[in-house]
Amino acid sequence: MKDFSVLFEDSHSTAIVAPAVQDFYEHTSAYNLDVWSEWHGFFKPFGLALAVLFSRRLQQLNIPLSSLDSSKGMTSSVLQMWDRQKGQLVQTAWVRELHATGNVLYAGSYSICRIPGYTKLCVRVIFPLPNGNAIVVMKPECHADGSISLTSAGKKFGDPGFYFTVHGRDGKTWARYVKAMQEKISVYPAEPNAPRADHVLWFWRMPFLRLHYRMVQKPVTV
Numbered sequence: 001m002k003d004f005s006v007l008f009e010d011s012h013s014t015a016i017v018a019p020a021v022q023d024f025y026e027h028t029s030a031y032n033l034d035v036w037s038e039w040h041g042f043f044k045p046f047g048l049a050l051a052v053l054f055s056r057r058l059q060q061l062n063i064p065l066s067s068l069d070s071s072k073g074m075t076s077s078v079l080q081m082w083d084r085q086k087g088q089l090v091q092t093a094w095v096r097e098l099h100a101t102g103n104v105l106y107a108g109s110y111s112i113c114r115i116p117g118y119t120k121l122c123v124r125v126i127f128p129l130p131n132g133n134a135i136v137v138m139k140p141e142c143h144a145d146g147s148i149s150l151t152s153a154g155k156k157f158g159d160p161g162f163y164f165t166v167h168g169r170d171g172k173t174w175a176r177y178v179k180a181m182q183e184k185i186s187v188y189p190a191e192p193n194a195p196r197a198d199h200v201l202w203f204w205r206m207p208f209l210r211l212h213y214r215m216v217q218k219p220v221t222v
Contacts, residue, residue: 007112007140010120018146018189024215025187029078033096034214035105037064043208055103060127061134062103063209072099113137117159123150132166132173136183147188155179180204193217 004025005017024031039047047065055062064070079093096105106127113124118139127134138150139160154161154177162181166174183201190196199211 007121007123008142011142013142015142015144016146017142017148018195020189020193020195021146021148021187024195028076028094030218031076031215032073032218033076034073034216035064035070035098036067036212037070038210038212039065040206040208040210043203047209059104060107060129062098062101062105063211064098064105069098069101069103074098074105115158115160117154117156122160132164135163135165137161137163138183138185145188147186149187150185151183153182153184190214 004022008017044065047063051062051065075095075097077095077097079095080089081091081093082088083090090111092110093108094110095107097103098105109126109128111124111126112121114120115122115137120139123138123140125136125138127136136152137160138152141149141151143149152161153159156179157175157177159177162178162183164176164178168174180203181201182203182205183199185197185199187195187197194214194216196215197211197213199213200207201209
């Protein structure tokens with residue numbers, strides 16, 4: 001993102017995003033990522049079924065099932081798409097692939113948007129799927145310690161949250177708001193030049209997966 005602070009211009013809070021957090025979002029490709037996953041209780045078999053039936057075949061949403069899957073870290077590739085006539089950044093594609101398995105953890109398109117159910121700017125992530133998309137709309141918040149959180153949770157269609165869209169052969173598109181699926185990403189300064197992130201996903205208010213990230217700046221090559 002060219003200027004991450006623009007997300008908080010509508011906020012009345014005096015909190016300021018920590019420099020390490022802002023630098024990561026503005027120069028994501030300059031960082032290496034490590035990830036650890038924690039599946040909760042009886043949800044882990046669901047993760048295995050998702051991997052076997054869906055994720056590995058489509059190379060999308062390959063959530064690590066064990067520490068071995070994420071033991072060697074991941075790649076992080078960023079591609080920006082610009083409107084040349086307006087000179088504006090339209091979307092940013094971010095692809096993360098696990099080194100240990102070669103599977104794509106996430107492949108998504110990131111952009112900023114406004115939605116009917118929330119007056120401030122939101123972050124929109126689109127994950128391409130066969131005949132449609134999974135869309136996550138997250139509301140950002142900056143906290144007094146310089147950390148930020150991105151939350152996809154709401155009550156109805158038009159709110160921040162999780163959406164599914166399906167494209168029909170007749171040109172029509174169906175969209176559904178999945179209220180039961182919610183998530184929160186907290187990004188905070190930790191070690192020097194190495195911010196961290198905690199990503200929690202809930203289903204019907206029950207946490208089923210936690211992802212922990214460590215982002216380290218790549219060595220500068222001359």
